[in-house]
Amino acid sequence: MDISTVEKFLRNDLIKWLNDLQKSVVKAFYSWHGAVEIVLIPLIFLLGRFFHKKITPKIEASLQGKLPTVVLESLFVKTILRELGLVFSVLLFKLSVYILTAQNYKPSLLVIAGSLTAAWVIIKIASSLVMNRFWARVISTTAWVMAALNVFGLLGKTVAFLDTVGFVYNDKNLSVIVLFKGIILLLALIQVATFSNKIAQDRIAKSRSLSPSLQVLISKACKVGFMTLAVYLGLKGIGVDFTGLTIFSGAVGVGVGFGLQKVISNLVCGVILLLERSIKPGDIIEVGNARGKIKSLNARFISMETFDKKEYLIPNDSLITGQVINWTYGDSSVRLRIPFGVAYSSDVREAMKVSEEVALTVKGVLKNPAPVCRMTGFGASSVDFELRIWIGDPEKGTGRIKSDTLLAIWDAFKEKGIEFPFPQQDIYIKNLPQTVKES
Structure with a gap:
């Protein structure tokens, strides 16, 4: 200057x-x-x-x-x-x-x-x-x-x-006007890239030949590609020579690699999840004590919403290295186990038959495979059973179907005279004290 x-x-x-x-x-x-x-x-x-x-x-x-x-x-x-x-x-x-x-x-x-x-x-x-x-x-x-x-x-x-007013870089005068023009060019290219990305996202979302996980992967690749090209052309327009930054970027890359190991791990794991299609938007998964529906797959994490409307942000590497239960991976049908018991004085075979029949009347329970009731043991005050039913829409929740099934069993058992157990205890006294006998 x-x-x-x-x-x-x-x-x-x-x-x-x-x-x-x-x-x-x-x-x-x-x-x-x-x-x-x-x-x-x-x-x-x-x-x-x-x-x-x-x-x-x-x-x-x-x-x-x-x-x-x-x-x-x-x-x-x-x-x-x-x-x-x-x-x-x-x-x-x-x-x-x-x-x-x-x-x-x-x-x-x-x-x-x-x-x-x-x-x-x-x-x-x-x-x-x-x-x-x-x-x-x-x-x-x-x-x-x-x-x-x-x-x-x-x-x-x-x-x-x-x-x-400006400075010299790589034998080129980068004045305020040149930088201003470069910024305007960069913003224009970013707008073009954003518009092109929206068109690509719309085309990808409407494609029926692509799976949801592949759609997410291609969408993210398009977004990164368009933005990278826009920034490259914008910087190139103001005369930035990228060959001079090779050594510097290599040194910085090594340092950043050590500092961002966890972030890079999550990014790589996210790409693996998208390619493997083991987890995709809409799946019902269970991680630890949390179970819910996957809302979105992101670069570093997935968003899972439970049936209580709590949203969990789970890192991608946790899904790769940890245990994940995917309820809808191969088939959306899910089996539910509903335990119940009857009194020892009841007809256990009749109880098993009635529970299987009333389960078919509950909305959401599949008829094929049919409900099955199995005796699981003899309790302290009841004969224990387990009713096994299948549902086809676990994303809507399982609590309602369990409740409706138990209510149907309650009504049917009351009508058939099958008794439900309740805790009771008998006390036997072998020898009474002398004072009690005389009185």
Whole structure:
């Protein structure tokens, strides 16, 4: 950076421009036409707001049915309708300038206000096409500042000044202007990559020939590929030479590899899970004491939602190295075991038959394989049984089916006279004390 160039810009160009602006503004303020312009500027904005409230609802109503709902609800169309008030103001500025010019007067304040307002409207509508709201604000603010500099005649001098500020990298002068252009190019490429990724994601999601796990793998590969290509082209556009970074990136890669072993392990395990298809979105799995449905497969972890609406984030390497029960891996059918008991005075064969029959009446219990009841033992006060039933939709939960089955057994046993056991204890006294016998 040349210090003399900076001093020249600050002392000569900028100070001269500020003096000229001060003279023109003061002259405008203390003239009759300048006072008229100062009154007209807020009045024009008020009239634009008035027209916006009266006309915009009618325009919006007329578009209903003529344009698809997706288009009407898009941010681009909503921004246009929201900024119509300023559009009306710009038109009023143009009309006022035309009238005053016809009176042989140059309305400088109105021209400036109208130009800045028009630039703001155009930039606001154009930035609505940017998907990321943060970068949309950054781009719109930067563009409006550039438009303001252009209106005041400072854009060329500012660009020339910023072109002298920077540093040299790999025999190339990377000035502020070059970096700014590179950032704009990078943001544009990222927007293109994001849009292309959305199209690819939609195509992949609609493909019936791909399994859910393969869809997730291809989607993530497309996202990483598009973003990597965008960053590479953006940095290449500002003259970054990647060959000079080879040794440095290798050294950093070794250090990062040691520090991020667990993260890399989870990433690799995530790819293995997707390729093996052992776990996929929608499966019912059990890890430790937690059981639930897989909502999504991510780069480092899976998201599992239990039937209590608790969401577990389980690292991928835990699923590879630990024990996982996948209830729906090969078949979505699941067998449930429902224990119960009857009193010793009851007909045990009748109890087994009745429990199998009533289980078929419960909603959600499969008829094939049919319910089966087995005697499991003789308890302290009951004969113990286990009813084994099959269900085909474990993702909806098993608690309801167990409860409905037990209620059906209760009603059927009451009707058949089969008794349920309850704890009881008999006490036998062999020898009574003498005092008790005499009494």
